[in-house]
Amino acid sequence: MSGEKIDYAAVFKALPGAAALLTPQLVVADVNDEYLRLAGKRRWELVGRHLLDVFPDNPANSGATGMRHVEASLRRVAETGERESMALQRYDVEIPGRPGAFEERYWSPVNTPVVGPDGQVTLIVHRVEEVTELIRRGGTPDGGDRQRVLEADLYTRARELQEVNDRLRQANAREREVALALQEAMLPAPQLAGPHGTAVRYRPATAALNVCGDWYDLASLPGERSAVAVGDVVGHGLAAACVMGQLRSALSAAIRVAEGPAQALEGLELYARSVAGAESTTAVQAVIDDSAHTITYSSAGHPPPVLVTPGGTVEFLDKATDPPLAARPDQRSRPQADATFMAGGLLALYTDGLIERRGEDIDTGLIRLAESLVRHGSLDPESLADALLDDLTPAHGTSDDTALVVIRL
Structure with missing residues (x-):
């Protein structure tokens, strides 16, 4: 062969592996016979056209991303001049003679730059090896097929896991929608009698798929009195939302017949012992007496309500706190304070999503809440509730829900 000129065009055409020559702009400059056979196309359908125009991702399949991955790899090769061997890729390839009909294929691509005298990439060799049959039917892994079978198996397992994760995310998203609708239907609008301006907020967690069991309740009582409560069920999702609905309704009924907040929580605790998932729920109940200018309250393991004077003095109502509901083996009387x-x-009542942060002492969150209440204390309740959430909710969101009630006394 010495001295004889090699016809590299003929060599390229006869290569046993499928290869396409692309410009740095990903326009097909040439393809060999095996590539034409593999693609099921004629030369004029490929040469001179952009690769992604010839092989678009299946528009009817949102999970078909093979060509987008190939495009990203080819552009990196054009920019860096470095060869890339890609992981096994799934393609939805348009069936020859059936426009708009796609079939699932699996190719193993390698993208190699051809560098000119000036050091710039002039062409990219896009070599592909099809392993669709190995994926569909399996095969005997001998010689060069062993690595392809291994890659195919890993890819298939990864794809199956991804599909399972997608189904779980879809199920969680549907459950979240139902739970949110349930909570919205059960949480009342603020309708307190007397001179009180009132604002309520429920903000679901943004850093988690599932909503939680936070709630609030307001009720007008005889004798110029009003009742307000907030609570938090342990757990997430639809189950927690259902438990929340039962406990909120039970406490709302109890405060209307009980002698005070402590007795209402005692009745709620008896009920909670019979409700699966209600154990360790926290709640605080307060009664506002406008004629006496007093607030009577009792807490079952819940963060303390905050009372702010017109002059900006802050008092946490924490003198009547006991363990959460059904947390003790026996039923006991609960404390009450004025x-x-x-x-x-x-007066502000809230759930722990407003103040608690991972790795931070709860006192830090309480101080932050007090400062925000004083800073925005002159606002009307609706504006104040929004300001508190803006101040106290991290920019990246929280993994816990938040319920908030603000009352102008």
């Missing part, structure tokens, strides 16, 4: 308020002051 606080005096001034007209024009503020």
